[in-house]
Amino acid sequence: MEEVKNFTFSVYTENNVGILNRLSAIFLKRHINIESLTVSKSEIDNVHRFTFVVNISEIQAYKLVGQLEKQIEVIRAFYHTKDEIIYHETALFKISTEHLYDEDIQDKMKFRRAHIIAITERYFVIEASGLKEDIDNMYDKLKPYGLLQFVRSGRIAITKPKMAISELLQEIN
């Protein structure tokens, strides 16, 4: 068996209805679970960028890129290992206001990318961002205070290697 690794896929597509279905169906057909997914606009006008995170073998990753690129409205697809990307996730923690002045919590907030973004009489909200592990760590620390709500975003990633999409589109047009 090939070694399973964590891969980040960047898929540049046209901005049409139904593409998410078409792309996720490719993972589904191969029984691959999507760990996280982020959809946003990209650096190019009218071109969308999907960021999928999956745990698979490199051979599977190579084949998946082929299948993703085969879709008519996919402009290009890439896969990258962790060391080829700069990546980030963001999380929000909603906690009861009774803990706001708890010194312990203040301590835990010292994690360098965490801050309070909302305070009301009943609750306050901490935003934290970083690697998945950082956020998991923060989660474990805040859990004892009773999380009223927790949510984490999908991974967003910028690649260190160049992804020559603009050039490609120019060449085609």
Place this chain on the structure above:
Amino acid sequence: METLKNEVQQENTATTVKMTGAEAVIKCLLEENADLAYGYPGGAIMPVYDEIYNYRKDFHHVLTRHEQGAVHAAQGFARVTGKPGIVFATSGPGATNLVTGIADAQIDSTPLVCITGQVGSHLLGSDAFQETDIIGISTPVTKWNYQITKASEIPEVFAKAFYIAKSGRPGPVLIDITKDAQFGELDFSYKKCMKIRSYRAIPAFDTEKVKEAATIINSAKKPFIVWGQGVIIGEAEQEFKNFIEKTNIPSACTGLGLSALDTSHPLHVGMVGMHGNYAPNVLTNSCDVLIAIGMRFDDRVTGNLATYAKQAKVIHFEIDPAEIDKNVKTDVAVLGSVKETLVEAMQYVTKADHSDWMQEFDKLYQIEKETVIDDQLFPSKEGLTMGEVLGGINKETDGDAVIVTDVGQHQMFAWRYANFTKTRSNVTSGGLGTMGFALPAAIGAKMGVPNREVIAIIGDGGYQMTCNELGTILQTKAAVKIVVLNNGYLGMVRQWQELFFDKRYASTEMESPDFVKLAQAYDIEAQRVSKREDLAAAIKTMVQSKEAYFLEVVIEKEDNVFPMIPTGASVSDIRLS
């Protein structure tokens, strides 16, 4: 829609006329020279059918007896003509009934443009009568699909759909049109689609790769070619023939590659795969260079991948980049249309003589002939064999007929024993293995090439999945010849039960109605043959008939298809019995 306009480049020839979306649908099809469709009306597609009535002089519609029949007929038409098959169905069950045929077309790279009606756009998502999410359902089995909710979108979407269905590696597309978009008005002008920025139909080929491939081929001592349907789809039959004749390389086809090269060609060494010929399967594991041309290394072709052609350098001529290294790791991949890459390769390959290597094929062929083929074609046992029926058909048609097969034992016998002298003559459900394919596909094939003899060869099981389409034959007078090879079993499954499940024949024995009476009920001349001495005359009568004809041949009940590569075995471990 703005993005769609940005993405697509179109030929500019247009003048504008005001019309309804429904009329625009027919206009678009006529602009694409598609004047024949198969389908079944229903509520959500009625405005389009009303226009079919208006355009009945220029546009022909064949009413099948089930939407599955429509899509298979369109596939048959597409396979013999190379043009996209056109299908109409209504929303809900009409649309879902197309899914099997669409999946079949996707895996066998058959161009289709399927048009489904949809509930009005204001009702989308409300669980309205006959509403189903056919876009969601068809996404994994279409090359592309699109839901039209405004009449104004129709021309661009149809132009794009035809371009996608036909170009590159072809496939099925589905257009779902809401009822209000059919009723709505638009200023119609039509521009054919020439290019889509996110889609490269044919990858540009790399001359260096062609040269690299040629160098390996030129130094090969035991080169072997396996070609697939890509040669037919790419209209590269002549280029392929030139290539093998210059290099003198023994060549075998996949099931879908059949008929690209005359089966009597001296370099045609048969078919590879699970029930393919002995020599090409065994020698796959002896060749020093394996040249795959327009094929995708399906598991039914390769058997166990861990032992497939491991000793050989592998060269893959292929149009679809996703097929490269998907199943078999290549040493040199030559991307591009085989029609272009084979011509390019001709410049660099040298003439060669491989007669010693060719003799190895001949030797193994002799073994197969003595142990399997002669018993099938000239049996000494009492019961009729499927092989001898094919032999009889070959004799009567000189290999000129289009042979349409269903799925199962009869299909394997047809692939193994039918002679082909013309390309696009083997219409079959290969990748998906869809029982029920043959009868409707034969109707479509006959309409695609009305001057050719079209013979459907079907088992008693598959026949009963779509024999409702006899009604379509009754109504259209399509002169399809139907041969049902009746062994009273779901023969292929029974064969596996015999070999791998201890002869436990679970639900494979099948009682059937009187097929002759059934055909006669549809006004189709019919006869049944169960004796060897009557077979030749019956086939002759069938072939000579100018109209549709039904022939049932009662076959030995427990006949098996051999050779056979059991699932998971190596190609070289192919069994002769």
